[in-house]
Amino acid sequence: MPTTATPRTPDDADRTPVDPGAAAPWDPARVGSVLVNRRRGWSRRARLPERVRGADPRREVVGWCDARSPEHGWLLVPSGGGVVGLALRAAGRRGAESEAQCELCGTTRPAGHVTVFAAARPAGDGEVAVRACRDLACAEHVRLLRATPTLRPRAGTSIAERERALHERCAALVGAVLAGA
Numbered sequence: 382m383p384t385t386a387t388p389r390t391p392d393d394a395d396r397t398p399v400d401p402g403a404a405a406p407w408d409p410a411r412v413g414s415v416l417v418n419r420r421r422g423w424s425r426r427a428r429l430p431e432r433v434r435g436a437d438p439r440r441e442v443v444g445w446c447d448a449r450s451p452e453h454g455w456l457l458v459p460s461g462g463g464v465v466g467l468a469l470r471a472a473g474r475r476g477a478e479s480e481a482q483c484e485l486c487g488t489t490r491p492a493g494h495v496t497v498f499a500a501a502r503p504a505g506d507g508e509v510a511v512r513a514c515r516d517l518a519c520a521e522h523v524r525l526l527r528a529t530p531t532l533r534p535r536a537g538t539s540i541a542e543r544e545r546a547l548h549e550r551c552a553a554l555v556g557a558v559l560a561g562a
Contacts, residue, residue, distance in 0.1 A: 406434045412455065416466040418503045418558060427455075438464045441544070442551045444485075444517030446471075454498055454517045458551040465555050469517070472497040472510065484512045485554070486519035486547050489533040500558045509557045523547050 409427035413419055428447050436443045438457035446454040454469040473496065481495035482488065496515045499508040514522060523543035525534050534543055 407436060407438075408434065412457065412466055415457065415464045416455070416468050417555075418501045419466075419468050420501075433457075442485075442520045442547055444513075444519055446515070446517050451515075456500075456517060456551060456554075458555050459548065460552065460555065465559075467500045467555060467558060469498040469500050469511075469513075471515075472499055481512065483514045483519060483522070485550050486514060486522045487535045487538075487543065487550075488514065488519070488522045488525075490514060491531055494531060500554065502558055502560075509554065511554055519547055520544075 407429060409429060412427065412429065412433075428449060430445050430448070433443055433445050436457075439459050439462065441459065443457040444454065446452075452471040454471065456467045456469060458465050458467070479492050481490060481492075483490060483495055494515050495512055497510055497512050498517075499510050501508050513519065522532055523534060523546075524540055525532055526540070528534065538546075
């Protein structure tokens with residue numbers, strides 16, 4: 382797999398993720414280079430929170446929603462020593478009407494804190510849906526030592542087990558999005 386960033390366009394036939402290396406901080410262009418399903422105009426819209434700029438998604442899952450446009454979310458998933466990115470779109474502005482569990486981190490959240498996100502398949506043949514934390518900050522949620530009123534991780538599991546399960550579920554989501562691509 383190449384270790385340098387190459388310019389990508391939405392019409393690229395080769396959708397192989399590129400890991401631009403670990404030294405540079407993450408910015409919209411670098412994130413865009415690993416997205417396998419990005420759309421035109423992504424870099425003009427993208428706003429990365431500070432926690433994402435300094436993250437190392439080669440070691441952990443990183444997810445976030447745009448503060449100005451919360452229906453747009455992104456997920457960076459470690460994959461084979463590199464990173465695969467997914468652009469996500471919230472299916473609606475409202476979260477679940479009742480308590481719900483995130484399908485990625487397994488955390489139980491109160492009403493309105495879990496929503497359905499859709500990831501378009503690169504080949505244009507549909508979408509893959511997942512019910513996830515509205516803020517996509519699942520990596521932070523699995524690190525909780527104790528439950529809070531708004532975050533209840535799976536009981537009886539260690540932080541390492543929850544981190545491993547999050548990675549496995551995110552990798553399965555990437556696999557489902559790329560299936561048939």
